Amino acid sequence: MEGRNMVNLIAEGRVYRGGAFEPLKEGKPAREKTMAYRILEKHNTSGNMDELKIKFDAMASHDITYVGIVQTARASGMEAFPLPYVLTNCHNSLCAVGGTINEDDHVFGLSAARKYGGIFVPPHQAVIHQYMRERMAGCGYMLLGSDSHTRYGAFGTMGVGEGGPELVKQLCRKTYDIAYPPVIAVYLSGKPQKGVGPQDVALAIIRAVFKNGFVKNKVMEFVGPGIGNLTMDFRSGIDVMTTETTCLSSIWETDEQTRGWYQTHGLEERYAKLSPEEGAYYDGVVMVDLDKVRPMIALPFHPSNAYTIEEFKANAQDLLRGVEKEAEGIFGKAEGLPGLVQKVQGGEVYVDQGVVAGCSGGTYENVMTVNAILRGRPIGQGVFNLSVYPASQPQFMALLKSGAAAQLMESGAILRSAFCGPCFGAGDVPANGGLSIRHTTRNFPNREGSKPSGNQMAYVALMDARSIAATALNGGKLTAATDVDYDAPDLSYTYDASIYDNRVYQGWGHAHPEEELVFGPNITDWPEQIALPENLMLEVASAIYDPVTTTDELIPSGETSSYRSNPLGLAEFALSRKDPGYVGRAKAVKALELKRRKGEADGEVKAFLGDAAPENTGIGSLVFALKPGDGSAREQAASCQRVLGGCANIAGEYATKRYRSNVVNWGMLPFILDGASESGIAVGDKIYLPGIREALQDGKDAVQAELIRDGQRSPITLKLPAMTEDERDIILAGCLINYYGQE
Known part of the structure; x- marks a missing residue:
């Protein structure tokens, strides 16, 4: 191409x-x-x-x-x-x-x-x-x-x-x-x-x-x-x-x-x-x-799903139909889930929204160039709308002094304050079936506020601010910036530090230990976690065979923001978009573990453990995924599993180091399974890990476990490659907080 x-x-x-x-x-x-x-x-x-x-x-x-x-x-x-x-x-x-x-x-x-x-x-x-x-x-x-x-x-x-x-x-x-x-x-x-x-x-x-x-x-x-x-x-x-x-x-x-x-x-x-x-x-x-390099567009649902705008427009119907099929694969074939092919009209592609925002899009030069392309000309009175978020108040001040802010407003653009919301699904959520073009960082599933379970679906494509402005100039008709004529703007910039000097609290080097933290009712401590038991009996609470699982799918972004300081409240959203039954399954397993810890090894606990001794065999859940953790660094993708009783992840590989680090730091075992895609591991399977504590203490990089399915047991080898001594000690302690508490 x-x-x-x-x-x-x-x-x-x-x-x-x-x-x-x-x-x-x-x-x-x-x-x-x-x-x-x-x-x-x-x-x-x-x-x-x-x-x-x-x-x-x-x-x-x-x-x-x-x-x-x-x-x-x-x-x-x-x-x-x-x-x-x-x-x-x-x-x-x-x-x-x-x-x-x-x-x-x-x-x-x-x-x-x-x-x-x-x-x-x-x-x-x-x-x-x-x-x-x-x-x-x-x-x-x-x-x-x-x-x-x-x-x-x-x-x-x-x-x-x-x-x-x-x-x-x-x-x-x-x-x-x-x-x-x-x-x-x-x-x-x-x-x-x-x-x-x-x-x-x-x-x-x-x-x-x-x-x-x-x-x-x-x-x-x-x-x-x-x-x-x-x-x-x-x-x-x-x-x-x-x-x-x-x-x-x-x-x-x-x-x-x-x-x-x-x-x-x-x-x-x-x-x-x-x-x-x-x-x-x-x-x-x-x-x-x-x-x-030519003007580019990254179609849903990843920045790597990228094409030149020229090749996209030449194949728009086929490519958008491919996005629809991918959406079905991610979200399931929901009845009435809105599609994208109808965005192609008369050989052109029409979008519903443009956003220029955040650390990637909202820079001074980007916004100045958007204004140079629009030059105060209207974006029209139709469905298409344009929002611009300067990345900082000093940059916003420079835009005001240059006159660019006023011109953008004359064009019909909405200028907003510095905010990352359009990058993760909060703010400027399109209508159902909408296609938003954004100069932001990501276009993962749900980063535009969709709720597929309610048949509400919108789509985000990533583009540069220049081509977003060119599209705005044409009322939402997808247009590469190389196809419009404009004069390059004057990009000289004067930085005004007083904006920060007058408002930002500069306390580095000046601690006040006598002052108290101010807690709101939704700010809670992390639930207590216990040290790794001698043995573990784990149930697969979710099994994901997608090629890649993002952190957004492990814990959604936008709608969970108000619960990020409440570990148990946030955990209710874990895997809610990918596997809505996960939280209930994990809680059921955790309830058995709480009984076990209290010494209440009733029939249900004994049935779960089989021949394993309840006094030294912990009960927990695990998440299986082929390649989990692409995207955000948010620790809650792992901590939510942990507070729900999670003890391990099993993966073919981890998408990023940062997600694997989060798994370890929250006391969960970051297992690798060769041939994961052919393993057939499914929800309800159990993994028995006899002597897991000793194996970790001995520095083993592979452990022998048993896969239990329908009462039948088969051996399975789970690997722990490249684990440092500190990582092993953190998992042995139960989590990072416990690890430091031992010192």
């Missing part, structure tokens, strides 16, 4: 010399000459670059995650934040109708920043990653965030997105432990043509590397002459989307444009020139010809 030569992959190791890549002919690979190696070495405390123990320079969380993190760290003995910790409020910003649940979280967050010495960014001031770019980035820094899109590589900063327990470890003065990751060069050449934006480049890369796992759990290191042809906002727009490749982190060469960005933001002392040394060795190469 047209556009397939935009990105090319070199799967073998290469040496970067003289601006070109050549095979390693002799000698040891010079991994130490990459930018990533030097930054990791600076932050490693182990003394062994093969097994890293990282301490970060700063951390960030938003208002869906920071309550649980602070609660866990407090229970683990934390008395003050030992590093700068930014608590932003950009996910749970909307009020809860009929209650004050969300604002209670914000009050808690401010009280935590005061008590422990943190930085508190009030709601609507900035989305998490824009604040971190503007105030916390630095060349050679490493930042950790409890959000998967923690990516600041364009600013010379290695960002890592992880589940909350990894931030807890930093708050408890522990380390982020990981084997030294492979590093993949991303070589940029050429210059994007007018009308092509950062989302187009990002989607072209994601399409090339996601399904084959080319950069999974690796560092993407951006090099090459094409970088100099990109503005900082353009680079950042590509960089933040590297999360959708499943890479571990990213880092870019820096230059005078980078220096200028730090100067503009009053942080010039944080600039340093970063580039790989001559002869740097890379484990693979992604070659990106920016000249050849």
Whole structure:
């Protein structure tokens, strides 16, 4: 298809010399000459670059995650934040109708920043990653965030997105432990043509590397002459989307444009020139010809489901029919589930909504370019509507002073405050059957607010802000920005720090331990978990054979926001979109375990355990999935299973390191099963794990178990590859909180 030569992959190791890549002919690979190696070495405390123990320079969380993190760290003995910790409020910003649940979280967050010495960014001031770019980035820094899109590589900063327990470890003065990751060069050449934006480049890369796992759990290191042809906002727009490749982190060469960005933001002392040394060795190469990138669209239900707009429009009916079939496979063949093919009319594709928002879309340059394309001309009085969310108040102020904000409003666009809602299904929810085009980070199932169980379904496609503006100019007729004429806007930008100075609480280094945390009624502690028993008898409470299971499917995003500080309340939503019967099954098993713990080994408990002794055999549930955990870093995808009595996951592989980390940190066994897709494991099967505690203590990387089905037992081998000693100790203790409580 047209556009397939935009990105090319070199799967073998290469040496970067003289601006070109050549095979390693002799000698040891010079991994130490990459930018990533030097930054990791600076932050490693182990003394062994093969097994890293990282301490970060700063951390960030938003208002869906920071309550649980602070609660866990407090229970683990934390008395003050030992590093700068930014608590932003950009996910749970909307009020809860009929209650004050969300604002209670914000009050808690401010009280935590005061008590422990943190930085508190009030709601609507900035989305998490824009604040971190503007105030916390630095060349050679490493930042950790409890959000998967923690990516600041364009600013010379290695960002890592992880589940909350990894931030807890930093708050408890522990380390982020990981084997030294492979590093993949991303070589940029050429210059994007007018009308092509950062989302187009990002989607072209994601399409090339996601399904084959080319950069999974690796560092993407951006090099090459094409970088100099990109503005900082353009680079950042590509960089933040590297999360959708499943890479571990990213880092870019820096230059005078980078220096200028730090100067503009009053942080010039944080600039340093970063580039790989001559002869740097890379484990693979992604070659990106920016000249050849064309406007892109990623169809539901993943950013990798991407096409050039030209090839999509040429095959629109077939491709949209394919999305409909995928929806049936994901959600089941619900009666009357609205389709997409009717969006094709007279050979054109018509969409219902456009959104430009968040850390990827809402940047100053994107919004200025949207305005340059519209130039105050109307988007029309039809169904199509356009919402624009500037990523921070300083950027919003610059848009106001430039006059762009007024022009956008004249066009009919709605300008909103900084909010991440369109990225995860809160705010700007389309009508039933609607197709929304968005410059946001994800288009996973339900990220537009659908409820398939009620036959309410909408669809999100990802596009660059430029083509969204071109589509708005044509009243919703899908249009590539390269097909419209516009004058490039003046992108000069003046940063006004007073907006943050006057409102953001800057408490780093100034803890007030005498002050009390402020709890709302929906903020609760984590339920008690017990240490791993000698043996386990587990029942399969859900079996998922989809090629990939996202964290959104493990725990939905949008509608659960008000319960993120209430572990038991949130757990009621676990797998609700993928397997509605899961919660009831897991609760039934947990009830047996509670009886067992009380010594009430009645007939029901004995029947469940069979010949296993109730005094030393724990009862629990497990989730089976072929490849779970793609997407968000949210720890609740695992913690909800745990509070419902979950003791393990069995997978063919884990989609991301961060999800596997969450499974471990919540005390569950992260089993790998060879041949998982042919195993036939089903809901109601049991897995008996005799001597599991001893096996973990002995460091075994495979355990012999029994699969029990209809009274028949068969042997099964479950693997625990690459488990660290700390990971084993956490599971033995029952969870991270218990682990720290032992110290």
